[in-house]
Amino acid sequence: MKPSLHRVLADEGFRLFFPLAALHAALWPLLWVALWSFDLPFARQIPPGIWHANEMIFGAWGAALLGFLTTAAPEWTDTPRLRGRPLWVLAGLWGLARIAWLLGADALILPATAAELAWLVLLLAYFLKVSLEQRSTRLLSFAGWLFALTLAGLMARMAMLAGQAEPAAEWLRIAGLVFLGLLSLALARITVPVTNIVLDPSESTSPFRPHPGRLNLSAGLVALALIGQVAGLSPAVAGFLWIAAGAAFMDRMAEGFVGPEAFRAEIMV
Structure with missing residues (x-):
């Protein structure tokens, strides 16, 4: 049925x-x-x-x-x-x-x-x-x-x-930035097993092992930048913190360069 x-x-x-x-x-x-x-x-x-x-x-x-x-x-x-x-x-x-x-x-x-x-x-x-x-x-x-x-x-x-329109807009902006933290955690959980399956479809080995300290680096720096944002740091300081968080995301993307397999749809997506 x-x-x-x-x-x-x-x-x-x-x-x-x-x-x-x-x-x-x-x-x-x-x-x-x-x-x-x-x-x-x-x-x-x-x-x-x-x-x-x-x-x-x-x-x-x-x-x-x-x-x-x-x-x-x-x-x-x-x-x-x-x-x-x-x-x-x-x-x-x-x-x-x-x-x-x-x-x-x-x-x-x-x-x-x-x-x-x-x-x-x-x-x-x-x-x-x-x-x-x-x-x-x-x-x-x-x-x-x-x-x-x-x-x-x-x-x-x-x-x-x-x-109060201005505080509402600011807190919504913070909520949107929180999604960056959630995204970084999701990427850290997803990219490792997907890359390993691409590199070894038999799943008998794990050739891709990112450094543990870098696994959640982007989430940690997003959290730090958010704390600075809520604490009211100057735009210049807050901007540098967000640049650092962005660099951590670029670092996560760079881990996708694993040779010719980097052009596989599973990794490029």
Whole structure:
């Protein structure tokens, strides 16, 4: 018997959330233009640009994050994957916040905040639960960045509730930069096994072994730059910290030059 679409989508995190991320990124701006002609008529205190930034970070990127982490965490810890109702609950909470943005009504900021924080906290709780049950520290770094993303989202929404556009924009910018930390951790976890499979499809050896101190260098420097940003360092000092973080990302990319195999699609992507 052919399984239903509902069952297929909820069989694994990426099957549900990656299509949601793509649909949101493609359709929501189109609906915004079609319905409101680049304006948000129900928004009073908060400029439309801040609503847009919030949706890019917690909407499209948020769905991609949900899909990746709910799929990767079971693989990294050899635990049963989330499927069925837990995934639909996360998708429902994520979707409720998206409806509030589409309307752009200041009165909906509070319920949207509750829904947004709910899926972030549930995802964080899932990572901590698996870590405790498996007595593993493999997910704790991601849990730390998820906590930072939750905190930045909370601060941005509190500023929006207070009608303070500038603090809201700054905290959303910080939330976007937190995604750099999450990206660097994801790259550190993904590129090593992928490169080893490319170099040795038999998986009998591990010819690619990056220096342990460089594995999480980019995440560490992003964290340092973020701390400087929140602490209010001068633009010059903060700029140098972000240049250093960028150099660490370039270092991660340079590790992809492993001979002719560097031109394989798996590594180039």
